[in-house]
Amino acid sequence: MHPLRFQQCEIRLSDVYALKDINLEIAPGEHWVLLGANGSGKSALAAALVGEGQLVSGARSALPRSQLVSFEVQRALIEAEREKDDSDITDEVFIGTLAREVLAGGSPDITHQLVEAFGFSDKLNLGFRNLSTGETRKLLLIRAIAAEPELLVLDEPFDGLDVDATAQLVDQLLRLAQATPSPMTIVLVLNRLDELPDWVSHAALMVEGRIAHQGVIKEALPIIRQLLQMQRDDLVIPASELADRVPTLAPGPLVKLISGCVAYGDSVIFDKLDWQVNPGEHWQVVGPNGSGKTCLLNLITGDHPQCYVNDIRVVGYQRGQGESIWDLKQHMGYVSTALQWEYRVSISLANVIISGFYDSIGLYSKATENQQAIAMQWLELLGLSDRAHQPFNQCSYGDQRLLLIARAMVKHPQLLILDEPCLGLDEVNRQLVLSLIEIICASSETTVLYVNHHAGDRIKGIERVLNMVDYA
Amino acid sequence: MANYFNSLSLREQLAQLGKCEFMNPSEFADGANYLKGKKLVVVGCGAQGLNQGLNLRDSGLDVSYTLRASAIAEKRQSWKNATDNGFTVGTYDELIPTADLVLNLTPDKQHTAVVEEIVPLMKRDSCLAYSHGFNIVEEGMQVREDITVIMVAPKCPGTEVREEYKRGFGVPTLIAVHENNDPRGEGLALAKAYAAGTGGHKAGVLMSSFIAEVKSDLMGEQTILCGMLQTGSLLCFDKMVEQGVEAGYAAKLVQYGWETVTEALKHGGVTNMLDRLSNPAKIKSYDLAEELKVIMRPLYEKHMDDIMSGHFSQTMMEDWANDDVNLLGWRKETGESAFEKTAAADVEISDQEYFDHGVLMVAMVKAGVELAYETMVSAGIKEESAYYESLHETPLIANTIARKKLFEMNNTISDTAEYGCYLYNHACLPLLGDFMKTIDTDVIGRGLGLNDFSVDNQRLIEVNDDLRSHSVEKIGKVLRGYMGTMKKIV
Numbered sequence: 021m022h023p024l025r026f027q028q029c030e031i032r033l034s035d036v037y038a039l040k041d042i043n044l045e046i047a048p049g050e051h052w053v054l055l056g057a058n059g060s061g062k063s064a065l066a067a068a069l070v071g072e073g074q075l076v077s078g079a080r081s082a083l084p085r086s087q088l089v090s091f092e093v094q095r096a097l098i099e100a101e102r103e104k105d106d107s108d109i110t111d112e113v114f115i116g117t118l119a120r121e122v123l124a125g126g127s128p129d130i131t132h133q134l135v136e137a138f139g140f141s142d143k144l145n146l147g148f149r150n151l152s153t154g155e156t157r158k159l160l161l162i163r164a165i166a167a168e169p170e171l172l173v174l175d176e177p178f179d180g181l182d183v184d185a186t187a188q189l190v191d192q193l194l195r196l197a198q199a200t201p202s203p204m205t206i207v208l209v210l211n212r213l214d215e216l217p218d219w220v221s222h223a224a225l226m227v228e229g230r231i232a233h234q235g236v237i238k239e240a241l242p243i244i245r246q247l248l249q250m251q252r253d254d255l256v257i258p259a260s261e262l263a264d265r266v267p268t269l270a271p272g273p274l275v276k277l278i279s280g281c282v283a284y285g286d287s288v289i290f291d292k293l294d295w296q297v298n299p300g301e302h303w304q305v306v307g308p309n310g311s312g313k314t315c316l317l318n319l320i321t322g323d324h325p326q327c328y329v330n331d332i333r334v335v336g337y338q339r340g341q342g343e344s345i346w347d348l349k350q351h352m353g354y355v356s357t358a359l360q361w362e363y364r365v366s367i368s369l370a371n372v373i374i375s376g377f378y379d380s381i382g383l384y385s386k387a388t389e390n391q392q393a394i395a396m397q398w399l400e401l402l403g404l405s406d407r408a409h410q411p412f413n414q415c416s417y418g419d420q421r422l423l424l425i426a427r428a429m430v431k432h433p434q435l436l437i438l439d440e441p442c443l444g445l446d447e448v449n450r451q452l453v454l455s456l457i458e459i460i461c462a463s464s465e466t467t468v469l470y471v472n473h474h475a476g477d478r479i480k481g482i483e484r485v486l487n488m489v490d491y492a
Numbered sequence: 493m494a495n496y497f498n499s500l501s502l503r504e505q506l507a508q509l510g511k512c513e514f515m516n517p518s519e520f521a522d523g524a525n526y527l528k529g530k531k532l533v534v535v536g537c538g539a540q541g542l543n544q545g546l547n548l549r550d551s552g553l554d555v556s557y558t559l560r561a562s563a564i565a566e567k568r569q570s571w572k573n574a575t576d577n578g579f580t581v582g583t584y585d586e587l588i589p590t591a592d593l594v595l596n597l598t599p600d601k602q603h604t605a606v607v608e609e610i611v612p613l614m615k616r617d618s619c620l621a622y623s624h625g626f627n628i629v630e631e632g633m634q635v636r637e638d639i640t641v642i643m644v645a646p647k648c649p650g651t652e653v654r655e656e657y658k659r660g661f662g663v664p665t666l667i668a669v670h671e672n673n674d675p676r677g678e679g680l681a682l683a684k685a686y687a688a689g690t691g692g693h694k695a696g697v698l699m700s701s702f703i704a705e706v707k708s709d710l711m712g713e714q715t716i717l718c719g720m721l722q723t724g725s726l727l728c729f730d731k732m733v734e735q736g737v738e739a740g741y742a743a744k745l746v747q748y749g750w751e752t753v754t755e756a757l758k759h760g761g762v763t764n765m766l767d768r769l770s771n772p773a774k775i776k777s778y779d780l781a782e783e784l785k786v787i788m789r790p791l792y793e794k795h796m797d798d799i800m801s802g803h804f805s806q807t808m809m810e811d812w813a814n815d816d817v818n819l820l821g822w823r824k825e826t827g828e829s830a831f832e833k834t835a836a837a838d839v840e841i842s843d844q845e846y847f848d849h850g851v852l853m854v855a856m857v858k859a860g861v862e863l864a865y866e867t868m869v870s871a872g873i874k875e876e877s878a879y880y881e882s883l884h885e886t887p888l889i890a891n892t893i894a895r896k897k898l899f900e901m902n903n904t905i906s907d908t909a910e911y912g913c914y915l916y917n918h919a920c921l922p923l924l925g926d927f928m929k930t931i932d933t934d935v936i937g938r939g940l941g942l943n944d945f946s947v948d949n950q951r952l953i954e955v956n957d958d959l960r961s962h963s964v965e966k967i968g969k970v971l972r973g974y975m976g977t978m979k980k981i982v
Contacts, residue, residue, distance in 0.1 A: 113573045325577035342528050345550035380660025
């Protein structure tokens with residue numbers, strides 16, 4: 021490839037967002053990392069590298085053949101599937117594009133090799149929409165690499181991958197980065213400095229849509245680290261409502277699953293899972309991608325329809341005995357990637373937090389003054405108070421995630437279910453969220469169920485571990 | 493079986509047609525409780541059947557699915573849909589006799605066969621629910637006397653019924669009780685609980701009658717919804733090509749134009765749709781719509797009259813009995829039209845350009861919505877029904893055309909809608925022949941091309957007043973208000 025050069029560029033990514041003063045040169049064989057806080061523009065720059073956005077001013081060299089993997093690409097694919105879903109007019113339930121069809125365009129040899137390496141072969145005939153977050157991510161990585169681009173841009177590639185898949189991706193990238201004679205040029209967007217591979221040669225730090233610092237990794241990194249460093253002391257979680265809107269629960273386990281099973285046709289996700297969660301006992305659920313962690317949590321939240329064919333008791337309700345889903349949800353707070361994809365409404369940041377009191381996506385009830393005051397305290401805590409009235413759907417992925425975490429915590433639920441809560445969060449916000457979870461675990465009101473792939477994200481107070489591998 | 497509507501006295505007919513009122517949210521304080529502990533069995537597991545069932549179960553109700561024995565034995569898609577979602581599935585013989593409420597969510601055309609098969613199996617004093625009243629009203633289906641017959645019809649596609657429920661909201665829903673079949677007077681309580689179980693009570697419930705639902709639904713679908721958009725598509729496309737507009741561009745403008753302009757309609761009615769135009773274009777579009785209304789009014793009246801007299805459904809059922817000869821012939825014809833065969837060009841058309849270059853399309857939508865609405869209201873149908881069956885549903889069909897063009901649109905809508913659509917189209921094309929001769933590309937394809945956007949103040953005020961004071965705009969504002977804040981889905 022030729023060097024990719026941006027000179028004094030302003031690039032408009034949407035009606036409300038633009039990158040400014042972009043000066044950057046990426047030479048063939050260089051490997052870059054883009055760093056920055058949530059909402060700083062690092063994903064925007066990654067998108068601009070593959071030609072997205074409109075060049076308002078400045079000069080840009082010809083674009084190399086490139087591939088981008090990011091949450092936005094993942095989201096766009098899911099959107100496209102939604103568009104293709106004609107079930108509302110055909111009255112037939114939609115299966116969707118198969119995983120193998122998503123991979124159809126790439127080099128067959130490389131595709132085959134990567135499918136094997138990522139252990140993906142038994143997923144190829146599944147509908148794309150039925151894959152878990154981690155599996156979708158693997159699929160997109162395989163597709164991007166198999167397209168043999170000159171420039172490969174990966175926006176938070178490790179987020180959502182299990183330990184094996186992360187190791188596999190690290191190997192694959194090392195091989196591509198060091199291929200002779202012509203290595204692939206790789207740009208990584210990372211939130212976590214502990215994921216930085218040692219073959220990365222250059223770094224850039226984004227701040228408010230501009231490149232704040234860039235250079236050869238050895239010189240740039242110490243400065244960037246310093247710029248990223250922030251201390252968060254004396255965290256206090258805003259109180260819940262005083263009103264006794266939610267009835268108190270009878271004593272007893274919060275969750276009791278007996279011989280739990282989820283299966284689609286002949287394909288069994290997990291089976292014979294006995295699990296009891298008592299109040300005050302916090303759990304971490306671990307297991308590789310596709311092992312059913314999210315399915316299990318959805319049995320508890322009631323979002324998985326097979327909760328009705330399982331022997332499961334949740335917050336005092338034996339499921340399938342005439343209880344309404346809203347009876348259960350009032351006792352639970354919940355965050356997951358699927359929730360973020362479903363939260364497609366243009367309400368304000370403050371109202372997103374308030375919707376946690378009503379367990380709704382969007383807000384259909386008039387908020388009390390107390391609820392509004394609590395929402396403002398949360399926004400303050402998240403550093404978003406000046407944006408309280410902006411629309412949610414114009415926030416960056418990481419900011420949306422922070423808000424949904426606040427939405428889940430806002431009513432101090434008896435059961436707080438956090439399915440990979442830190443996906444998409446930068447270093448600072450990750451620390452913030454982990455600290456918040458720690459405080460909640462230490463309080464006596466809330467019991468936490470937590471899924472996280474990163475060993476480094478262990479939380480003090482979460483002692484019990486459920487390993488899905490035991491139930492495959 | 494005899495047409496039920498025609499068996500009633502004029503007095504009864506008018507009373508039934510005029511039934512449609514918005515129910516007070518306080519009437520749903522009991523939620524789905526009336527159905528708690530009762531056994532609900534759904535017949536059919538398509539998108540409506542599956543998604544309604546998921547909602548009802550999440551509201552604490554006992555739901556299972558019954559399918560034909562062959563669908564179960566062959567593990568057909570409907571069987572998979574139900575079992576993968578953890579529902580009990582059984583044959584008619586196994587489940588219908590256990591049901592307190594049977595939800596018939598099969599396509600219209602199968603109703604007679606399905607109902608004749610299930611009613612003898614239904615237990616004494618149980619309830620049969622429809623989501624569309626054609627079978628009762630037009631085919632005159634007689635249901636056993638001890639059985640309560642109700643209708644619950646969410647006014648949105650099945651996937652949306654589910655999505656909105658999961659958000660903690662719902663979709664507007666129409667309910668009705670068949671007066672001939674309400675032996676214990678519990679029809680309304682059952683219909684309300686069913687509507688609440690699907691989440692419909694949060695977005696607003698209209699209490700109507702089988703007759704009002706059928707007559708207004710037929711009228712809406714064959715005139716403005718499918719008929720006008722089909723006729724408009726063919727006329728606009730042919731006119732543009734004849735005047736030298738690039739065919740690919742013309743195909744795209746038409747295919748996606750309806751969706752774009754009716755999106756504005758959905759959010760703010762006819763007024764908002766015309767407000768998206770420049771002032772001169774708005775006045776132009778208004779004038780075209782006035783002209784169209786004069787030309788097309790007799791056609792709308794004929795459709796309404798034929799629907800009321802039963803002539804429409806009779807001819808259609810004759811065609812059903814004759815192996816759909818007419819329907820299939822017309823469908824083939826649609827597939828061969830120039831618009832259908834021209835692929836949309838790969839050009840960017842901005843949201844605003846669809847309005848600016850589609851002044852005639854905006855006029856056609858305005859004229860069609862208003863005529864359908866006015867004709868229904870003058871035939872004794874209440875404003876609320878007329879609004880839902882004209883303006884409210886137009887964006888749904890427009891969206892279908894954007895995704896599937898005309899041939900597939902006709903293929904996927906109900907047979908009643910398709911049959912009526914062709915009748916309308918065949919009459920409307922020649923009717924607008926002379927009018928189309930007066931049309932040039934300034935109103936379809938190229939835009940007015942003005943440098944000077946000035947207009948006469950008095951004229952603009954007249955047009956704006958007239959737009960805003962139309963009855964469909966007044967009732968629309970009220971009904972959209974009930975639905976809560978219109979949610980912009982990104």
